[in-house]
Amino acid sequence: MPDPAPKTKRARVNVRRPDVMEKVTAEVEAHYRSSIVEKIRSKGGELIIGGTTIRLAQQFGFCYGVERAIDLAYAARRVFPDQRIYLIGEIIHNPEVNRQLVDMGIVSLPWKELSDDYDKLEEEDVVIVPAFGAPTSFMDKIAERGCYVVDTTCGDVMKVWRRVRTYAKEGMTSIIHGKAGHEETAATASRALGDDGTGHYVIVLTLDDTDFLCRYIREGGDRDAFFERFKGALSPGFDLDEHLKSVGVANQTTMLKSETEEIQRRVRQAVIDRDTTEERFKVFDTICGATQERQDALFEMLRKPMDLLLVVGGYNxxxxxxxxxxxxxxxPTFFIRNAKCLDSLEQVIHFDLHQKTEVESTYPKDLLSAEKAIIGITAGASCPNNLIEDTILRIFALRGIDAETVAAS
Known part of the structure; x- marks a missing residue:
C-alpha cells in the first residue's frame, strides 16, 4: 500500500483584514468594554458616592498583547466561518474570555503534552497559538499536519525567545526565572535548546531556588539533591560539570520585577565569586512592559489610604x-475571579495564594459594611474592563447604591 500523500505545510495566515477587523473591533468592544470604567478613569481613577469610595489603579486590565491575541482569535472565526478552529490551551488566563471563544466554537487542545488530538488535525483545520506561545514540538507537529496557523504570540515573549536562542548559540545555559508549569515558560524553555537542540536551561521559581543554584555554581555539592530540587525544570541531558560554566538569565515576562532583578544580581555574584570575573554571565531585561506598568501603578496606589484592595482576574x-x-x-487584599465572589457585606470568596485554593473569608473589621469605606481595585493584563465594571457595581449595590446612580455620577 503506497504511503499517504504528504501534508501541505501552510504558512501562518494573516487574518487582520480591514473588513474583518472593523467587525471584530465592534464585537470585542461589545463583550469587554465598560463605559463606567472609562468614566472613572477620566475622573482621575476615583468615584465617591456617599460614604463609598472606589479607587482604580492608573494601569490595569488588557495590555496590547492581550488585546491583539483576542482580536486575532475573533478574526480567525470570521475568516474561517465554516472550518474547525482549535486553540492550544487558553488564549489568555481569563475564564470569561476563554468562555467566549468556546461559545464561538473554538476548541481547546491540551498544552502540557502532545496528545493524540494533534494527530487528528487535518489540512483545512485552523490552529490558534495563544499569547504565551507554544513549545517548538507543538509548532512542528502543527506544521507536519499542514494546518492553517493563526499565531497570537506576544511580541515581548518572542523577545525572550530571541535572547535564549542567542545564549544557546553562544554555548550558555539559560537560567529562566519562571514557573516550570506555565505555558510561556514551557515555550521559552524549548527555544533555550537552540536551533540545533544542543542548548540547555534550568528554571528557577523562588529566591530559595536561586540560592541553591548559586551555591552549586560557587562550590558544587550534592548532585542528587540538585536534580531532585530541579526535577522537571532542567533541559534533557543536563550536565552539572559543563552546563553551569556559562550562564545567561532570562525570565517569564510576567514575573515580579523586583524578584527577577534580585535573581539576576545573585547569579551574577555567584559567577564572579567562582571565576573572579563576570565574563561567563549575561543578563537581559525581559520583563513585559505592561507587567511593569501594572506593578508600578499598584505601588503608587498603595501610597494612598485604602481599607481593602480587590484584585480581579483568573486564578492561573x-x-x-x-x-x-x-x-x-x-x-487586606482579596484575589477574586469576578463580582460573584463578593458574596455579601461580610463574606468574600477569593483565591488564597498560600493555600493555593479558593476559600471563603470574613472581611477584617467588617470593612465593606463600615459607614465609610475606601475600596481599591486593580487587575492583571488579562482581565477585561467589563469584569471590573461588574465588581464596581456589586460593591455599590452591597452598600445600597444602585447601578443607575453609579452611571449618573
Missing amino acids: SSNTTHLVEIAEQEL
Missing part, C-alpha cells in the same frame, strides 16, 4: 498573582 494568571503578592504585604 501569573501577572495578576504578583499584584496580589505585592498588595497583601500592605493591606
